[in-house]
Amino acid sequence: MAAITDMLVPVNATVTDVIGETPDVKTFKIKIDDGNYRESFAYRPGQFAELSILGIGESTISITSTPTRPDYLEFSIKRIGLVTEAIHTLVSCNKIALRGPYGNGFPVEDWKGKDLVFVAGGIGLAPLRSVINYMLDNRDDYGRIQLIYGARSPQDLVFRWEYDTWRQAKDFDLEITVDGASEGWMGRVGFVPALLKEAAPSPENAIALTCGPPVMIKFVLQDLVSMGFKSDQIITTLESKMQCGVGQCGRCNIGPKYICKDGPVFTLTELNKIKGDF
Amino acid sequence: MQAKILKTENLQAWLDKLASYGEVYAPVKGKDTSSFERVNAGVMPDFSIRTDVPPKGLIFRQAEKILAYTVGEDGLEIKRAGEEISNRIIFGIRPCDSRAFDILDAALLNPYASEYSYSVMRERTVLITLACNEPGQTCFCTTVDGSPAGKVGNVWIIDLGDRYYVEALSPSGEQVVMLGEGLFMDATEDDKLLVQHKERELFKAVSRFPAPTVGDLNRIFDDEDFWKRLADKCLSCGMCTFLCPTCHCYEIKDEGNPKSGDRYRIWDSCMFSNFTLAAGGHNPRVEHWKRLRQRMMHKFSYFIENSGVIGCVGCGRCIRSCPVAFDVREFLRDAALVCTATVGSIDGLLDRDRTA
Numbered sequence: 001m002a003a004i005t006d007m008l009v010p011v012n013a014t015v016t017d018v019i020g021e022t023p024d025v026k027t028f029k030i031k032i033d034d035g036n037y038r039e040s041f042a043y044r045p046g047q048f049a050e051l052s053i054l055g056i057g058e059s060t061i062s063i064t065s066t067p068t069r070p071d072y073l074e075f076s077i078k079r080i081g082l083v084t085e086a087i088h089t090l091v092s093c094n095k096i097a098l099r100g101p102y103g104n105g106f107p108v109e110d111w112k113g114k115d116l117v118f119v120a121g122g123i124g125l126a127p128l129r130s131v132i133n134y135m136l137d138n139r140d141d142y143g144r145i146q147l148i149y150g151a152r153s154p155q156d157l158v159f160r161w162e163y164d165t166w167r168q169a170k171d172f173d174l175e176i177t178v179d180g181a182s183e184g185w186m187g188r189v190g191f192v193p194a195l196l197k198e199a200a201p202s203p204e205n206a207i208a209l210t211c212g213p214p215v216m217i218k219f220v221l222q223d224l225v226s227m228g229f230k231s232d233q234i235i236t237t238l239e240s241k242m243q244c245g246v247g248q249c250g251r252c253n254i255g256p257k258y259i260c261k262d263g264p265v266f267t268l269t270e271l272n273k274i275k276g277d278f
Numbered sequence: 279m280q281a282k283i284l285k286t287e288n289l290q291a292w293l294d295k296l297a298s299y300g301e302v303y304a305p306v307k308g309k310d311t312s313s314f315e316r317v318n319a320g321v322m323p324d325f326s327i328r329t330d331v332p333p334k335g336l337i338f339r340q341a342e343k344i345l346a347y348t349v350g351e352d353g354l355e356i357k358r359a360g361e362e363i364s365n366r367i368i369f370g371i372r373p374c375d376s377r378a379f380d381i382l383d384a385a386l387l388n389p390y391a392s393e394y395s396y397s398v399m400r401e402r403t404v405l406i407t408l409a410c411n412e413p414g415q416t417c418f419c420t421t422v423d424g425s426p427a428g429k430v431g432n433v434w435i436i437d438l439g440d441r442y443y444v445e446a447l448s449p450s451g452e453q454v455v456m457l458g459e460g461l462f463m464d465a466t467e468d469d470k471l472l473v474q475h476k477e478r479e480l481f482k483a484v485s486r487f488p489a490p491t492v493g494d495l496n497r498i499f500d501d502e503d504f505w506k507r508l509a510d511k512c513l514s515c516g517m518c519t520f521l522c523p524t525c526h527c528y529e530i531k532d533e534g535n536p537k538s539g540d541r542y543r544i545w546d547s548c549m550f551s552n553f554t555l556a557a558g559g560h561n562p563r564v565e566h567w568k569r570l571r572q573r574m575m576h577k578f579s580y581f582i583e584n585s586g587v588i589g590c591v592g593c594g595r596c597i598r599s600c601p602v603a604f605d606v607r608e609f610l611r612d613a614a615l616v617c618t619a620t621v622g623s624i625d626g627l628l629d630r631d632r633t634a
């Protein structure tokens with residue numbers, strides 16, 4: 001990125017599919033129109049992009065697709081503000097503007113040969129899904145995969161259409177819980193940290209990744225530590241108000257670190273070192 | 279290029295010649311405020327004033343159009359903004375304001391990401407820095423690694439009473455000095471010695487005081503009482519950030535309707551409560567003291583950690599403009615005191631390594 005480019009200007013992209021996930025989350029499949037830009041858009045799991053509806057604004061969204069499936073990008077978007085609300089009105093063939101990819105992403109290369117424990121809550125599964133599918137596409141490089149996932153209610157579980165694929169994958173455990181059941185729910189009820197304790201993943205040769213609502217992350221981090229995971233083995237990805245995506249606009253810093261550029265992925269060791277406003 | 283001497287009566291002639299290079303901006307006293315304004319040939323700027331408004335906005339513009347968009351039958355069209363920018367000269371900029379651009383460069387033109395409009399404006403602009411013979415009441419440049427005689431920018435000039443000593447510091451600086459060919463004489467050895475002497479004297483004329491190091495500030499980060507006391511009066515009005523030559527927080531904002539409009543990069547302020555408010559409602563800096571802490575930490579700790587330089591040039595504008603008289607010098611003194619109550623002499627405090 002050393003060359004002087006106009007990084008704040010997004011490019012055109014086309015929505016190719018929309019999947020309704022929950023009452024307020026939709027997954028958008030997007031294809032960048034310009035072939036050259038599409039090819040130069042090399043990303044790794046855990047990175048994010050700025051999506052815009054021109055005239056309304058930009059929103060920071062993590063990439064939920066995996067670079068191993070290069071035909072499209074996927075973004076799972078929760079409707080929480082003006083921009084995401086506008087994005088939710090888009091249907092196939094509509095245009096959207098995009099720039100990125102930004103952030104450090106997960107060091108998936110470093111984790112070859114390791115077991116992976118994913119602990120996610122709500123829409124927090126979106127950035128982790130990128131890693132999960134990346135690993136499934138490179139299945140032999142990684143050990144056992146355990147996914148512990150929860151949402152407020154059965155209706156709020158995202159990527160339900162993918163669970164069967166995951167369950168059938170080699171050495172893959174999927175455990176799901178909801179905070180409150182609704183009629184017809186046969187699965188587990190309870191909070192994510194409780195399920196994590198029950199599942200009791202072994203820290204040996206493992207990496208634990210967590211993403212979800214701040215309170216959940218807080219408990220999960222504590223629990224992982226008490227289960228014997230070292231701070232270096234615990235990885236999380238942070239969220240914050242962002243605009244530029246490249247460490248300039250001044251919003252997303254915690255201490256001297258910018259979530260957009262030094263993160264959003266941090267090890268617990270790194271987080272413990274930072275003094276800042278979380 | 280040899281250092282030059284320009285007779286005071288020839289300053290106007292040089293200024294007039296500079297117009298052939300591009301737009302010339304110089305300090306001008308307005309009705310309510312003083313600022314850098316375009317000066318046309320024949321007009322003499324007022325070099326005695328230290329402007330209320332820094333020249334930052336001539337390069338890092340307050341509202342910079344990034345793009346224009348239209349949504350039509352055949353989809354979305356995004357056009358990058360980019361009017362032709364003419365060459366410009368900022369004449370008589372003070373060393374602190376000149377140095378502020380080096381700090382903005384570190385933030386906006388770093389290898390990770392480079393802000394396009396700023397880079398174009400920066401490239402097109404020549405800074406002719408005028409040394410401060412009479413430092414102001416609120417100046418503290420020497421405490422933050424600067425000097426009233428700091429050689430920064432593209433040309434450096436100092437008033438020697440009946441003549442100016444002129445030194446080009448870069449190729450573009452040489453180019454604008456050459457425009458005044460015939461008006462200049464080569465500086466003599468005596469001139470050079472005199473200037474060196476003045477540089478030392480001017481440095482001493484601005485009092486230095488102990489300031490906290492990165493380590494100090496990290497230690498008091500969690501001292502809530504300290505920050506609450508500090509921010510007690512602060513109104514979060516943002517005046518200090520808008521008049522600061524090194525503040526560069528911005529917002530990206532659209533103006534228009536679903537069919538057509540523009541996107542701008544606009545100055546923003548970390549002192550505003552909604553600055554860090556996320557769409558979901560989370561806000562890490564709701565309390566005003568956390569925002570003042572952020573501003574101080576950013577300038578005097580984070581910036582040093584990330585870019586190796588202090589994010590403040592000691593111009594004193596935030597002190598002069600604050601409606602409730604928040605004084606950044608008092609913050610620096612207090613923070614240094616709180617942290618180093620045990621450290622020996624003032625001299626020891628002054629010369630500590632700030633990155634430590």
Ligand code: SF4
Pocket residue numbers: 511512513514515516517518519549599600601602603604
């Ligand atoms: S100018 Fe003064 S009152 Fe206003 S935000 Fe800055 S410190 Fe606070």
Ligand code: SF4
Pocket residue numbers: 518521522523524525577589590591592593594595596597606
């Ligand atoms: S913080 Fe205050 S003294 Fe320092 S550069 Fe900004 S306005 Fe000047």
